[in-house]
Amino acid sequence: MQSLQAFQAQLHSGALRGARQIKLSAGLREFPRELFALADTLEVLDLSGNQLASLPDDLRRFGQLRVLFASNNPFTELPRVLGRMPRLEMVGFKACQIRTVAADSLPAQLRWLILTDNQITELPETLGERPRLQKLMLACNQLQALPRGLARSPRLELLRLAGNRFTTLPPEVLAMPALAWLAMAGNPMTQHSEQQALQAQALRAWRSQDLQRHELLGQGASGHIYRASPVDGAADVALKVFKAGQTSDGTPQSEMAAGLAAGEHPHLLTPLAVLQPDAAAEIDPSMLAMVLPLLPPGLQPLAGPPSLASCTRDVYADGARFARPAAQRLLAQVRSAVAHLHGRGMLHGDLYAHNILWNPDTGDAVLSDLGAASMLGELPAAQRLQLQQMELRALQHLEAEVQARTR
Ligand SMILES: Nc1ncnc2c1ncn2[C@@H]1O[C@H](COP(=O)(O)OP(=O)(O)OP(=O)(O)O)[C@@H](O)[C@H]1O
Structure with a gap:
């Protein structure tokens, strides 16, 4: 919904009674108190693209809220009230002006945190105390270190650290037990290789x-x-x-x-x-x-990207089934593309079915999207190898997904 007036009119007419999702982008400077009328039912609230710098302290009255997007707003601090939201699991504050993430601002059920493109220099230790954390988007900030406890995050699978100030690989990354998708380019630890490649x-x-x-x-x-x-x-x-x-x-x-x-x-x-x-x-x-290169017509993505519910896992078409020879050919080709990248001292970082374009009749496939790829040449050889081993987890997830749909 675009305008506050339209929202108010719908609210007053009763059309929004029981609403579970609301999107409001209307140049708001303050949180619209009218929303509290939906406090018992709202599960997804998108306030991206407004002029908000704070959220009300009684936001926790939204007891069902699971997803809150507030990107492109001039927040300078991640609102601390989020830490008191009982069900909140997805928090998206991309492209704000956030410098401070207080220890008590992280909800207990946190699963997916987006803080991309802010000015954060430090993250609280409490981030390592969120056992459901699965996806953590921190690209384009000013980070030089990670909270130590993140090393033990049991479910953290996807981590974006690109475009920060890491001069060496944070040791926590190598210890994360479930990490499969990592982006870390555009940091001092990789910059020299990137400049050389461009020059x-x-x-x-x-x-x-x-x-x-x-x-x-x-x-x-x-x-x-x-x-x-x-x-x-x-x-x-x-x-x-x-x-x-x-x-x-x-x-x-x-x-x-x-x-x-x-x-x-x-x-x-x-x-x-x-x-x-x-x-x-x-x-x-x-x-x-x-x-x-121009790809031939007829190639299609193997799957769609993750949904809010699937978080780090791609979404395949309902009833998707692959013929065995085509599936085997697809996986062999993807393995060979990954081996090529690893041989060049690189990580793909986003090895997902939604980044594979393929021909279901033949199984011919192309791995695309190097937007999360990293050049590891400046890292010690042992770390390089460990990171590439880590990426094999993503390959295993892909193989399991394809095999589960092969007839
Ligand atoms: N090399 C290509 N040849 C032909 N069509 C292409 C090519 N690359 C991309 N496309 C078309 O453009 C669409 C968008 O491409 P893609 O999803 O790679 O965009 P992107 O912005 O690069 O990726 P991302 O969303 O991951 O940042 C594809 O679905 C495909 O239809």
């Missing part, structure tokens, strides 16, 4: 006048993808134009560096080149872009 390719960058841009092929969270033709008559390519300077997993620069460093592999979607920014360009010159 090495700078001379081979394409200019925008080398390409004619055509229709939009699709868009994801981080970019718009167009079909484009090289003006020299070479085969068509895909052009990915990044939407913003930061993605949920890191930065476009890190994604491009990883893609270039990964090099070519028949089952990995890696860029052919970056597009040189240029003032005369048809696209906004401040936007970063890269050129990718």
Whole structure:
């Protein structure tokens, strides 16, 4: 729902009685007290894109609230009242101005925490005392260390640390018993390798006048993808134009560096080149872009991304069943793509069925999306190996999901 007036009108008419979900984005500067009329039923509240800097102390009256999104609001502190919410398990405060996360601001049932793109320098030890924690998004902050107790988080499977200030790998990461998906690019511990990868390719960058841009092929969270033709008559390519300077997993620069460093592999979607920014360009010159091979039509994602309920696990189409030979071929190709990345000293970081495009008839597959990939070359060899072993957990989850649907 977009406007406060529309919300109020619906509330007064009784149309919202018993509502379990509300989305309000209307330039709100204060929490609308009218919402308390739904305190007994509301489970999902989305207040993203307002002007809120605080939440009321009696928010805990929302006894059923499980999910709270409040991204793109000028909070400077994670509201402490969240720590007293009895059922709250998903908390999303992306792109606010948060500097402080107090020890008592984390709900006991916390399962999924999004603090991407804030200014956080330190996290409280209580984060390691949330046994249901499964997904932790901390990219693009100012962190140099993690709470020690996170090392023992029994269910923490997905961790995003990209774009912070880590000079070495936080030791807690290697101890996490269930970790399977990790992004850590764009930190001082990886930056040198990323810069080298970008510099090495700078001379081979394409200019925008080398390409004619055509229709939009699709868009994801981080970019718009167009079909484009090289003006020299070479085969068509895909052009990915990044939407913003930061993605949920890191930065476009890190994604491009990883893609270039990964090099070519028949089952990995890696860029052919970056597009040189240029003032005369048809696209906004401040936007970063890269050129990718054009995938043949007929490929489809193996699954959809996780839902609020599945949290770290992909969602497969109802009744999805794969023919055994196709499933085996798919898994062999994905394993070979992962082995290639590991051989290059890298992590994919987002090894998921939703990042695999495949042809269900043949089993031919391409692993895409290096947006969470990390270059591990600057880490000690033993750590590199441990991280790659960790990523094999993601591969095992994928294999189990596919095998469970193979007839
Ligand atoms: N190389 C390509 N060739 C043809 N079509 C492509 C190509 N890459 C992407 N697409 C199309 O664009 C859509 C969006 O791509 P994708 O999901 O990779 O976006 P993204 O923004 O890069 O990813 P993310 O959401 O993970 O940040 C795909 O579903 C597909 O239809």
